[in-house]
Amino acid sequence: MIIRLVTNLIVFALVTAAASMALTWYMASAGSTLTTERFGPWVTWNAIGRSDADPYTRAHVIQSGTMPLSTSVARIYRADVDDEGRPLIASCDYAIKGSGPDAVWWLLAVYDTTGRLIDNRAARFGFTSEDILRGPDGTFQVTLARGTRAGNWLPSGRSGQRVLVLTALQPRYRGASEARENDRAVEAAQLPSITQQGCR
Amino acid sequence: MASRKGSGLMLWRTVLLALCAAGIIHIVMVLNAPNTSNRGAFQRLATAYAVNIMHVLPPITAQNQPLPFMMPGVRYAICLFDMTRTPVDVAAILPDETWTLALYSASGDNFYVQPGQANREADIGFTLVPPQPDLFGLFKRSVPNSTDSRKINVPARKGLVIIRAPIRGPAYANETALTLERAICRAQPQ
Numbered sequence: 001m002i003i004r005l006v007t008n009l010i011v012f013a014l015v016t017a018a019a020s021m022a023l024t025w026y027m028a029s030a031g032s033t034l035t036t037e038r039f040g041p042w043v044t045w046n047a048i049g050r051s052d053a054d055p056y057t058r059a060h061v062i063q064s065g066t067m068p069l070s071t072s073v074a075r076i077y078r079a080d081v082d083d084e085g086r087p088l089i090a091s092c093d094y095a096i097k098g099s100g101p102d103a104v105w106w107l108l109a110v111y112d113t114t115g116r117l118i119d120n121r122a123a124r125f126g127f128t129s130e131d132i133l134r135g136p137d138g139t140f141q142v143t144l145a146r147g148t149r150a151g152n153w154l155p156s157g158r159s160g161q162r163v164l165v166l167t168a169l170q171p172r173y174r175g176a177s178e179a180r181e182n183d184r185a186v187e188a189a190q191l192p193s194i195t196q197q198g199c200r
Numbered sequence: 201m202a203s204r205k206g207s208g209l210m211l212w213r214t215v216l217l218a219l220c221a222a223g224i225i226h227i228v229m230v231l232n233a234p235n236t237s238n239r240g241a242f243q244r245l246a247t248a249y250a251v252n253i254m255h256v257l258p259p260i261t262a263q264n265q266p267l268p269f270m271m272p273g274v275r276y277a278i279c280l281f282d283m284t285r286t287p288v289d290v291a292a293i294l295p296d297e298t299w300t301l302a303l304y305s306a307s308g309d310n311f312y313v314q315p316g317q318a319n320r321e322a323d324i325g326f327t328l329v330p331p332q333p334d335l336f337g338l339f340k341r342s343v344p345n346s347t348d349s350r351k352i353n354v355p356a357r358k359g360l361v362i363i364r365a366p367i368r369g370p371a372y373a374n375e376t377a378l379t380l381e382r383a384i385c386r387a388q389p390q
Binding site: 018 | 214222223229230231233234239242244260265269271274298300302307308309311355360364366368
């Protein structure tokens with residue numbers, strides 16, 4: 001009887017601790033449909049930085065150790081995976097193609113999973129809407145790769161998982177239409193695709 | 201046989217109870233995160249920078265990145281404000297619409313943000329007004345909204361001022377740094 005009681009107590013403690021920590025970590029780091037929006041590989045927190053943000057978004061900000069701009073002036077999109085849902089890893093090459101957000105200014109940068117920039121000899125950590133090279137049709141292609149590439153090359157470093165972050169300052173699709181779905185479609189169309197080109 | 205069945209049922213009940221308890225603990229953890237975590241940006245910066253002074257950070261690189269996910273194409277000026285004793289004056293120039301001046305509470309709420317204006321240099325200047333303690337000092341409440349546009353009611357006594365200045369090209373790097381250095385953050389004399 002005592003053994004059974006002790007076993008149940010241990011099970012209770014283990015399940016409680018594991019489930020509460022796992023749930024908190026997941027909801028505050030990855031987010032859910034309540035707090036985030038997904039556009040292909042890109043994820044954005046809907047109320048990040050706002051003083052009226054929900055508790056999960058506030059926990060996310062604290063946990064990430066960042067001071068993001070409020071969604072009233074900026075949108076921050078994060079991609080941990082490519083268009084096929086595979087994690088972005090340093091040993092693979094990726095083509096990031098698109099026209100970029102219709103915003104006052106934007107930045108595409110690459111980090112490791114802790115948010116550190118990737119050290120590289122070229123001292124190249126990202127591209128902005130002003131310094132990126134575009135084609136005649138206004139679109140761009142960034143190559144995220146370990147070795148040097150022509151054009152918009154973003155070094156991915158030696159090893160490990162990578163995170164792409166696209167920050168759009170004062171994006172213009174918001175409020176352009178009365179229908180939220182139309183806004184979403186415009187927003188989705190402006191985000192670049194991420195295609196794996198090969199791994200070594 | 202009956203005893204084994206009873207034991208299995210009890211284990212399932214324990215697991216179910218544990219999941220309910222986990223849900224409650226999860227809610228408490230999430231709601232308390234801003235007050236209990238020491239991993240927030242303010243806490244990280246507070247160990248490295250003096251309060252009530254505007255610090256212009258060097259360009260963000262892999263070697264120089266005080267916080268995670270800082271933007272490499274942007275120059276930052278930061279001020280950790282502490283209004284424990286007196287209000288704090290803040291002033292800055294925002295040369296164009298890509299610049300922003302943002303105020304954060306220590307828990308990461310961006311309660312105020314002022315973007316620059318298109319084709320026009322904007323001089324920003326205001327005083328941060330702290331929340332007032334109530335009669336017994338047990339609870340804090342915000343002061344009534346000031347009608348003075350040069351005063352901003354701040355929900356917390358400690359927080360951050362961050363000026364973000366996108367670098368529009370190598371030719372603008374010096375000018376950007378000089379403009380940031382003219383920003384002011386200082387406690388009012390007592």
